Amino acid sequence: MYRMSREQLVVQRARKSFQTGRTKPLEFRIHQLKSLLRFISERRRDIADAVKKDLGKSEHGTELFETLGLEGEIKLAVEKLAEWAAPRPVEKNLLTISDEVYVQPEPLGVVLIIGAWNYPWAVTLQPLVGAIAAGNGAIIKPSEVSSHSAKVMEELLPQYLDKDLYPVVTGGVPETQELLKQRFDHIFYTGSSTVGKLVMEAAARHLTPVTLELGGKSPCYIDKNCDIAIACRRITWGKFVNCGQTCIAPDYILCEPSIQSRVVEEINKNVKEFYTDNPKTFEDYGRIINQRHFKRVMALMEGSTIAVGGDSDESQCYIAPTVLKDVTRESRVMKEEIFGPLLPIITVSGVDEAIQFINEREKPLVVYVFSHNNKLIKRVIAETSSGALLANDCLVHFTVSALPFGGVGNSGMGCYHGRHSFDQLSHLRSCLIKQLKMEGVNSMRYPPHTAKKLGWARFFLLKQVDVCRLRRMALLTMFAGLAAFVVQRFLR
């Protein structure tokens, strides 16, 4: 007898529930979103405990980097949903002047959200906000690597959200592969480029569109003439948050040799200020997620000169905030995305070489540039490509929900945050609403075709017309006529 797998059953149930049309009314979606908000505030403690066990992050750290952003996204979606879901009128042409022409956002169906372990709540639930807002059902698959968070999500989320429409499915590689065999209407994946390719390949079978939030090595160029103290302060913060396990962390620094020592000195100073002389005992400094990644990051240090930090403790998966200097292209640390608290410095002769260096590599998630020179910044903007570009700070573009958050090339496809999440997980359907009247106008398009009809059709059928301008012109003509009349009649 053929038995359905757990994953098959879950997806089938979600689809059946979606097909009843329950997610269509905006009130339903808002209710679910508000429940999600309640979940975050009522279960703050459970979430913080799970993240502490997974990544050694403090409670405040969790709130700052996981739940604050999530709460903001939910509130924004609740506030704006009616606006986002409304029909969006578009420009008409002469032929469709009396018709309704608009784009209607619609739900896709059942989406699969595969989360990552580095911000297990933010990167798993922020896409969920978009999925719910857009009227979809969603299977949530948290990363098994952040196992405590996955467990809490599996236990507690069903107490707040509709169990059939938004089930949490936990598991490792086999369970994920089984899930990927099922048919979804969209797959939203956050993780590595390697697995991203596999997800896209699996999706290809069902012609399923995907959003891939991947990674890469995000370069950080420091102009030698900038305020190095402030630059290094911001970079230190951006790098060592979550122990460097942030997809948009500055991966490596590019700067001129003349400022390298100063950069090292400033970063060292800030590390001490943020994390005390002994980060290992400091509550607000995290840990590497597991042994495997600990070993991986430690191996990356091989062959490079340690300028700051370097110490570690395998039993705790602790690696100190570390700076590596005089790093070269061939160094091990430059071969893959670091995703850990190692900050290599590569010296370049100036911004020209920096741009060249960046362009020789895959397009990253972010390009960082620190400079007072707006011309220089403009050059980097014009001559490089990346998911995003942030000048003179790190990470914070993530908090502006109006900015699309996503990669390009190897760093990903698609984007989300704010309204972009809603649009990404919707189908934007073109709608042309015509009546069966005014058939006379159509006569020019029907066979038998004559040269005369063709002439009219060429003029009339496809011409784009700026309707607003036409109206304004008409009004203007009318007023001109009126003015002329008044002058004639009364002012003679």
Place this chain on the structure above:
Amino acid sequence: MDTQSQVVDRLRAAFRAGTTMPEQFRRTQLTKLMSMVKDNEQLILDALHKDLAKPKFEAVLSEVDIVINELHYAIDNLSSWLKPEYVSKNLATKLDDCFVQRQPLGVVLIIGPWNYPVQLILIPLVAAIAAGNCALIKPSEVSAATDSLIAELIPKYLSQDCYAVVHGGADETKALLQNRFDHILYTGSQTVARSILQAASIHLTPVTLELGGKCPCIIYGKIDITVAARRLAWAKFFNAGQSCVAPDYVLCSPANRDALLPALRKILEDFYGKDPQTCPDFSRIVSPRHWTRLMELLGRSSGKVVLGGESSQEDKYIAPTVMVDVAEDDALMQEEIFGPILPILTVESLEKGIEFINRQEKPLALYAFSDESSVVNTVLENTSSGGFCSNDGILHMTLPSLPFGGVGFSGWGSYHGRWGFEAFSHRRAVMLRGWALERLNGLRYPPYTENKLSWLRWSASPKSCSLM
């Protein structure tokens, strides 16, 4: 003769050199493309006639003018599309510049089909050029005359460093896909689309897939059956039914069907005369293979031919044909027809009709004919499709302001007008922070405290900027 890989390398070198970046360059190329179409209109019409016996009228509107329209639209709007798009911020980022910059992706591949071989390869090219990419185009070898013409004309008018044409069938396309592209736009079948997606996944190449499906046409309620029949017939038999957005089949009540048939009979005679084979305004099937496919479909169908049915193999001709007594499991209902055969299926109610539609895959287009707006709304709200048009066919895809694309098995992504520009662009988030207010940044640095956190909560919320 350059190999495919050499061509791709050449385009990539031109892109890396920044050739396609300046707005002026793109505008010039678009203008040249416009000249190419206008100067060679007769040659284009001749090629289309050779490939599809396409009537001049149809070719002018659906292959020449629609492309010129898109070119005008792109040229007129390019400057505004290229402007940075400033976005709303929160209090913490109030003094910063936050905008979205559109960037080209790099080297893109456009694969065209044979049914509108000019439009469906040139309109994507317009978008690719406007967005600042280099492009490799591969027209369909099935529409051979048009394929040759495009390969001859493009290098004469456009920059040969930045835009190239390649030929070939399935094998050549497979080899081509081993190269790395920064976007692939494919118009064609679902089967081929799957292998394109597989190939694209190796390089993490984003795609736009314009596929097909069976576009239902539901006729219900109070209705001016003559006008409905005329518009339906026009949309169905344009290009002998070989349009991805042609109404594939009709769903209606038995009463509507009984009124529809005589209306269709009269209209078909008005359009094409008593013998459509002799009428210059009716196209042919593109190839013997497709002709055979359609004839076999007809043969396997259990339906009854009530109009048309005539055919001629040497001429690749199939008459405008209408069939009734077609059930859901009929051969005609198992694949996209893509020919001049119109099955009419009857349903007892609107709900049953909608259920029928929802049992099938999401189509590229969905049509509802009715004088009652409540009927149209019910269909619209309870179904999904790439696009929707009430009381007419095809026209929704002639407006550059509407996105043209499918959903589910009918496609991924969209283009036309600005949508095409966006499909071939990367929307890069740019944030330029100032150096001042480092004190304010202090709120976010460790050690983390409750006090700092509450200030941050307040400043990061979108609402707080209304105070300013």
